[in-house]
Amino acid sequence: MFKISVMRGYLFSSIAVTCAAALALPLASPSGALAERPTAAGGPAIPGSTQSLPLAPLDGDRTLGPSAEQGLPQSDVRRFSLVGVVWDDPDTELHGRVQVRTRATGTSRWSDWQDIETHNREHSADLDAAERTTGRVRGSTAPLWVGDSDGVEVRVQPGLDEGAEGAEEAEAGVRSGRTGVSEPLPDGLRLELVDPGDDPPPASLGPLTAASAASSAVNSDLAPLGATVIPALSRRQTMEALLATRGEDMADQRAQPYIGPRPRIVTRRGWRADEKLRERDFAYTKTVKAAFVHHTATGNTYRCSQASSVIRSIYRYHVKSMRWRDIGYNFLVDKCGNIYEGRAGGVTKPVMGAHTLGFNTNSMGIAVLGTFGYSRPRGAAVNAIARLTAWKLGIYGANPAGKTYLKSGGGNLYRKGKNVRLNVISGHRDGFATTCPGGRLYAKLGTARTSSARYQGR
Known part of the structure; x- marks a missing residue:
């Protein structure tokens, strides 16, 4: 099976992150937790x-x-x-x-x-x-x-x-x-x-702070520094971009990789993340072998125009109320099928999330905004899961319609250290005894797997 090396692609972004982060350090409390501080004079006023x-x-x-x-x-x-x-x-x-x-x-x-x-x-x-x-x-x-x-x-x-x-x-x-x-x-x-505060218009976002520059720099090979959106690419353009940035790694391979077209992704700057809330450093695992699908259980009454506000609220709840290092999910999807960058560290990179207790290593978490125990998810949201996984799993050579093994970190279904065979696209309940992602969304994961594999050209 073809597997793309992603290490060379880290070099430029890692240097950019280091330089940007060195411009200013967040204030720390005696316990080591980040303390909020006022926005620098002339910087954007991020509400919440x-x-x-x-x-x-x-x-x-x-x-x-x-x-x-x-x-x-x-x-x-x-x-x-x-x-x-x-x-x-x-x-x-x-x-x-x-x-x-x-x-x-x-x-x-x-x-x-x-x-x-x-x-x-x-x-x-x-x-x-x-x-x-x-x-x-x-x-x-x-x-x-x-x-x-x-x-x-x-x-x-x-x-x-x-x-x-x-x-x-x-x-x-x-x-x-x-x-x-x-x-x-x-x-x-x-x-x-x-x-979550009101959404400031793009024209009033203001200059990048050190923290927002660091968050953006890890995606600088995909979009300009400070971009609010990573644009979609066709499958051919996605392949050409990979060949251009990782040609040496792909030169000796006899077969082209299976990878879906890159979807449009709203960046953290796009949904107005207050970057001073999160911990400064990024945490990574080694690879991405599986995707766990979740629902946020926040209800279905939001409008798609409010999705950024919902995400900012979840982010603040995870960090300020639950005291996590950042929002727990790697990506979020709204009911209209829009895709959003979640935990900071780079959308192509194996960012360590906090989404599936026991299985956060070598996986990614995708949360659909809403509650789907009895409500049916929209087709646009299910299709967004398929498009996102076809691209991101394709970067790491994973077949969305296949199986993989992950080692449990401990939970209520599997003891710590047990190698568990899972669907490459799994629901949260496959790794932990929970109702998440809701019965109606869980029932759609078969459709997402088939569609994702098709987007990859399988």
């Missing part, structure tokens, strides 16, 4: 903020301890668009139900109660990864996109002990309000309200 509010027993009786229902009564707050709940220990699961209702900004109109997906532990760095072992990472629910809001109410109900009553009885107890043996809620519950 996070409100973090402690939750407390709703009946006011703190003597009931962690088995009491906790929450926040109706409250006026600063503007936000995305909501989630975090707690102290990332290894503790929240067994129960989290619901939120919000008030649209400038109105008296409150939404109905909405459930927030509580099982989010499987979206994270591997257990022994430096990102996970900082002692700073928090447990969390999935984030939920609620739109422009300035009022919020939340309730967190503990689940009943499933060992005593069984899963169905426990769930029924939570929903009906029956009393029983409740599982304790995690310590340190906080409500996180994220404001």
Whole structure:
């Protein structure tokens, strides 16, 4: 099987990153975490903020301890668009139900109660990864996109002990309000309200900062420094570009590689990532053998014109609320089929993500914006998965319709160190016992594999 070497392609970008990053270093706190600082004079004003509010027993009786229902009564707050709940220990699961209702900004109109997906532990760095072992990472629910809001109410109900009553009885107890043996809620519950800010027009982006220059430089062989979009190429143009940049590596090969046309990709600058939030350095694995498909579980109410705002919100939630080094996914896809660069480090490179606990090494994570347990994903989004994987997996010689082996880093399906045979395009649930990427999206992965292989010319 033909396999393209990517090491030569790293040289120019690595030099550019080093030079750009050396211009200025982010401020660090005594714990080693990055501290936010004001934008330099004359630089672009990148909006966004996070409100973090402690939750407390709703009946006011703190003597009931962690088995009491906790929450926040109706409250006026600063503007936000995305909501989630975090707690102290990332290894503790929240067994129960989290619901939120919000008030649209400038109105008296409150939404109905909405459930927030509580099982989010499987979206994270591997257990022994430096990102996970900082002692700073928090447990969390999935984030939920609620739109422009300035009022919020939340309730967190503990689940009943499933060992005593069984899963169905426990769930029924939570929903009906029956009393029983409740599982304790995690310590340190906080409500996180994220404001992505308004999208500044391209003309007002301003000059590159050192951090944004470093993030852009790793893609400088694909688009000009500071570009907001990496343009699409035909399959022929994609092949010619590879031959031009990696001709020596390909000269001795007898067969042309299977690779799909490069899709259009909105860069981090394109979705207005605040680069001072993330950690400065980039983390890489050795190769890309597989792609894991996810849904963000943020809901389906966003418009495609809001996708950049949704991504900025997820990014801020991952970094400021959950305390990861960067957004967890390598790529994101909206319902209209637009593709977005995720974790910084270069779209052609094997960037280490934090998307599939136990299988982040030598893989990439693609998240479709939305929730697909019962809602069907649009064909444009499924096709975007096919186009993206045909190109990116093709760079590393992987067959989207084939199988591969990945070594587990530990999880609830496979012990650490076990070599697991997986589809090259897998769903998150193939590596971890989870509902992600939702049953409706998971059912479309066969179509994505076939289409991706066809784009590669197989």
